[in-house]
Amino acid sequence: MRNILRHNSTAYSSAMVVGNKRLSPVYSFLELELLQDFPLHKPPQFIMVWVPGYEAVPMTIAGRRGDRLWILVKIAGDTTRRLAGIEEGSFIGLYGPLGKPLIPPGNRFLFLVGGSGVATALNYISSLGCSQDKCLTVFGCWKYSEIGSVPELIEEFGSATITACLDRRCNVYGTVVDALNNIDPGEYDAVIACGPPGMLKSLIDKIPLDKSIFVLDSYVKCGIGLCGSCLVPGTRYYLCIDGPGFYARELVEAGWH
């Protein structure tokens, strides 16, 4: 039992919002000060963020230094809207880290991201020691107006960036998948894709499955492998304990749909 107390790698901590930068109408970058001891994480692990008066939602840890932790919030519904607009000095709660670390070998990486997947890319970019000559991020959105200064943030973290949207003002007119017409994924040591299921599925025929990681999104309630909410469709995997990152080959072979 002594071992359990020492090895319980998941913890609850209160946190104070010490920075909130609105990057676009739908994205905010939050800096949190952890007010209790909180275990270290590795990508693509996540936390459950509790906003008092609202719910707890799964959020990727975009970065961590000492007692500072960063999250990138994309507005989806009530809780994320509140979080995106939260005032500095507000208190929230969080628990984690949740999920399994999954670190690909190599030093040249291609990130294909859409929606809230940007946070996962940020965490990998800083953990994998990326620089703009070694890592490329293709960031897709429906509308140009959603993009705001997200590409600058990705570049600051250490990756070159290409934007794709259904608007001629983006670097690529189309989706993340269309952007692959001009990029050879085979040139990279690993491809890390994070975004809505539709986007990931349309990548299956375009990327080398053995060296590609899909970071999935699903409905997470407990985050600790008990409630069963986060079953990955078609498989026996649970996102919160087996994922959220999976090698694409493993997912496809497990019957993911």
Place this chain on the structure above:
Amino acid sequence: MDGLEVVVTGIKLSHPIMNASGVLASTPEGVARLIDAGVSAVVTKTLTKEPREGYKTPITIPLPIGLLNAVGLANPGIEAVGKLVETGHSLGKPVIVSIGGRDPEEFLYLAEKALEAGADALELNLSCPHTPGYGVDAAKTIKTIKEVVKNTASISNKPVWAKLGYSRLLVKEAGAALEAGASALVLINTIPGMKIDVYALKPILSHGYGGLSGPAIHPIAVYSIYMVYREYKPEIIGAGGAVDWETAIELLAAGAKAVQIATAFHLKGYNIIKEIINGIKQYLKQTKRKNITEIIGSATK
């Protein structure tokens, strides 16, 4: 034969470790996952008459001493029972169906459905501490406990397990359940608890309070099992803070014939069953015992 077989209410188990209700087994995939993990029987999530969404998040809070949860009996409803039982049976394991009614009639209805589906035993949830109308609320008095157990046992050709939580009346409640026809007792459920965020100054669980489980309640489980075993020597399935072979053995020594685990899956992952089994095997060897049944209730003698 590795000396780990036990027979609980006539059900042969290859070893004494199964999951506790509330872990994954609300879908066929969850049942299969538990069997992959090595449980000797599957206990389903508590099933209610209609599907329940459960509470909003946060529904769990990890603590250094265990876990607090208020899931709110989220479940697909009794109509899902067929697929759960079928999956367990197709993978060669007995399936214990946990049911949660709001009154004796509802328990009866759920029992009929579970038996029709081929349940190997019924587990009556008389003890969930945080879902108004269910659990402890549906078993408020000794009289209602008796009524629920008697009703279900009277129509059941399969064993009926009554799951009780710790209370000062536990020994009496256990006696009442046994007298009413329960074949076994499952001891214990979670203990009511709350955590307040000291900066937000609010309870964290969306429901406010919940149930405490894991290492924090292990001594309470050992005590509860011991007291009930000493009094009636019934068949007991122990639950509460079993997280390794040692904590599991304690429950057995107090009088449990088998052990259920929930929180340990969170603390140690899905390899925990195999880890506990290996630990128990080593322990039997170390203490020169041939059979795990030699341990059961031995601390009460």
